[in-house]
Amino acid sequence: MVALSCHARRFWVWGSGLRVGNVLSLASKPFCTAAAASRPLDAQQLAERLRTQKQEQKTKKGPVLTNPVQRRVQELVRFTQQLQRVHPNVLAKALRRGIVHQDQDLVVINKPYGLPVHGGPGVQLCISDVLPILAKMLHGHKAEPLHLCHRLDKETTGVMVLAWEKEVAHQVQELFRTRQVTKKYWAVTARVPVPAAGAVDIPIIEKEVPGQQQHHKMTLSPSYRMDNGKMVKVRTSRNAHMAVTQYRVLSSTASSALLELQPVTGVKHQLRVHLSFGLDCPILGDHKYSDWNRLAPQKLSAGTLKRLGLPQSKARHIPLHLHARQLVLPALGSREEELSLVCRLPRYFVRSLSHLGLEMPSWNPDGEARAGHLGTQ
Numbered sequence: 210m211v212a213l214s215c216h217a218r219r220f221w222v223w224g225s226g227l228r229v230g231n232v233l234s235l236a237s238k239p240f241c242t243a244a245a246a247s248r249p250l251d252a253q254q255l256a257e258r259l260r261t262q263k264q265e266q267k268t269k270k271g272p273v274l275t276n277p278v279q280r281r282v283q284e285l286v287r288f289t290q291q292l293q294r295v296h297p298n299v300l301a302k303a304l305r306r307g308i309v310h311q312d313q314d315l316v317v318i319n320k321p322y323g324l325p326v327h328g329g330p331g332v333q334l335c336i337s338d339v340l341p342i343l344a345k346m347l348h349g350h351k352a353e354p355l356h357l358c359h360r361l362d363k364e365t366t367g368v369m370v371l372a373w374e375k376e377v378a379h380q381v382q383e384l385f386r387t388r389q390v391t392k393k394y395w396a397v398t399a400r401v402p403v404p405a406a407g408a409v410d411i412p413i414i415e416k417e418v419p420g421q422q423q424h425h426k427m428t429l430s431p432s433y434r435m436d437n438g439k440m441v442k443v444r445t446s447r448n449a450h451m452a453v454t455q456y457r458v459l460s461s462t463a464s465s466a467l468l469e470l471q472p473v474t475g476v477k478h479q480l481r482v483h484l485s486f487g488l489d490c491p492i493l494g495d496h497k498y499s500d501w502n503r504l505a506p507q508k509l510s511a512g513t514l515k516r517l518g519l520p521q522s523k524a525r526h527i528p529l530h531l532h533a534r535q536l537v538l539p540a541l542g543s544r545e546e547e548l549s550l551v552c553r554l555p556r557y558f559v560r561s562l563s564h565l566g567l568e569m570p571s572w573n574p575d576g577e578a579r580a581g582h583l584g585t586q
Contacts, residue, residue: 277518278518278519278520278523280518281517281518281519281523282519282523282526284557284560285526285527285528285557286526288322288528288555288556288557288560289322289323289528289557290323292321292323292324292334294333294334295334297334297338297339297342298342300324300334300339301339301342301343301346302346303321304318304321304336304339304343305343305346305347307319307320307321309368309550309551309552310548310550311347312544313373313543314372314373314374314377314541314542314543314544315358315370315371315372315373315377315381315548316343316347316355316370316371316372316373317368317369317370317371317536317550318369318371319366319367319368319369319552319553320336320361320365320366320367320368320369320533321366321555322364322366322528322529322555322557323363323364323528324336324363325363326357326360326361326363326369327360336357336369337357340354340355340356340357340371341354341355343355344373353373355371355372355373356371356372356373356374356375356377356378357371357378358370358371358372358378358381358382358385359381359382359385361533362478362531364494364528364529364531365529365531365532365533366531366532366533366552366554366555366558367394367532367533367534367552368533368534368535368536368550368551368552369533370536370538370550377541377542380541380542381538381541384538384539384541385475388473388474388475389539390536390537390538390539391471391535391536391537392471392472392533392535392536393469393470393471393533393534393535393536394469394470394471394472394480394531394532394533394534395459395467395468395469395470395531395532395534395554395558396467396468396470396480396484396492396493396530396531396532397465397466397467397468397492397493397530397558397561397562397565397567398465398466398467398468398484398488398490398491398492398493399464399465399490399491399492399493399499399507399509399510399513400464400465400466400489400490400491401458401461401462401463401464401465401466401490402456402458402466402468402484402488402489402490405457405458405461406456406457406458407455407456407457408453408454408455408456409452409453409454409456409483409487409488410452410453411429411430411431411432411452411483411487412429412430412431412432412445412446412449412450412451412452413427413428413429413430413449413450413452413476413477413478413479413482413483414427414428414429414430414446414448414449414450415427415428415448415477416428418501418502420502420503422503422504424504426497426498426501427476427477427478427479427481427482427498428482428486428501429482429486429487430445430446430449431443432445450474450476451474451476452472452474452476452479452482452483453472453473453474454470454471454472454473454474454479454480454483454484454487455470455471455472455473456468456469456470456471456484456488457469459568459570460562460567460568460569460570461567462565462566462567463512464510464512464513465493465513465516465565465567466490466567467562467567467568467570468484468490469534470484478498480492480531481495481497481498481531482498485498485499486498486501491507492529492530492531493507493509493527493529493530493561494507494527494528494529494530495507495529495531496525506521506524506525507524507527508521508524509521509524513565516564516565516566517561517564517565518564528557530558530561532552532554532555532558533552534551534552534554535549535550535551535552536549536550537549537550538550
């Protein structure tokens with residue numbers, strides 16, 4: 210191994226993850242004390258000291274932000290940091306900390322924000338990538354990988370079911386397909402739906418959005434239209450999917466609401482489309498479906514922005530406020546009773562409720578939300 214002398218003060222260090230600014234600041238510092246100046250420093254020791262100094266710089270607190278807008282933006286970014294860039298072992302540990310239920314058949318996790326379930330273009334790390342590591346953390350090095358039973362969108366948080374055996378995963382998938390699983394989501398909306406409870410029963414179809422930024426979105430494909438004041442039935446497109454969403458308001462203010470959503474069907478982006486285009490109440494932070502014609506940060510009312518502590522120019526930092534709050538699985542395998550799974554809200558969701566003046570409902574032993582009562586989960 211090549212020995213490096215401590216007398217060499219001027220050198221360049223190239224290391225993975227070190228920016229030029231960090232490299233220069235680290236390289237300018239002496240790596241040996243006066244007592245050790247006569248001892249040669251090998252490359253391994255040098256690398257260890259570089260790593261130690263880099264870690265110390267990371268742990269130092271940054272400057273205290275006095276601007277309330279900057280503080281709020283920093284808060285949102287911190288709460289919604291993506292886990293794609295971490296090491297797979299770090300992600301697996303984070304998922305293990307988020308386990309809400311575990312038995313001989315299933316492992317249920319609280320899915321974090323911004324983490325895709327499957328790989329794809331531009332995806333560096335996803336949940337399916339770390340299932341073998343998570344299984345070994347739970348059942349030892351000889352454990353077989355866990356299996357996905359369903360999926361959630363990248364920006365959606367909450368209850369996610371994994372299975373130890375492929376056969377059990379197929380059984381749970383069949384329960385989802387045949388609509389035997391009760392699903393309840395919580396969402397914060399930018400407006401308040403009228404009436405306060407009901408169902409949206411409008412088919413959904415995927416269409417191309419014309420314009421400078423050509424892209425595809427899911428949208429409504431209604432079976433009826435108004436013609437000279439009369440409701441006329443139209444021919445349903447063969448590409449449209451039947452979609453039904455039940456909803457009710459749990460808490461509301463003049464310009465925002467906390468909704469409980471129960472999708473009867475499972476069409477792609479169903480909840481986002483039904484709320485935005487069906488009820489004219491887009492989900493807070495839904496920058497894709499708040500406007501059909503363009504891809505741009507969500508436009509919010511002056512009152513909502515004031516409560517959130519943000520100007521419109523910073524609205525792009527607001528994450529999607531859609532959380533898979535509860536799943537109820539029927540009896541399966543050796544389990545003779547239904548299984549109710551409830552996931553706590555992410556921190557950014559709770560903070561937004563507080564900023565907007567929306568109340569957190571309490572829950573009774575059956576897992577039902579009771580509106581109008583403050584509670585912590």
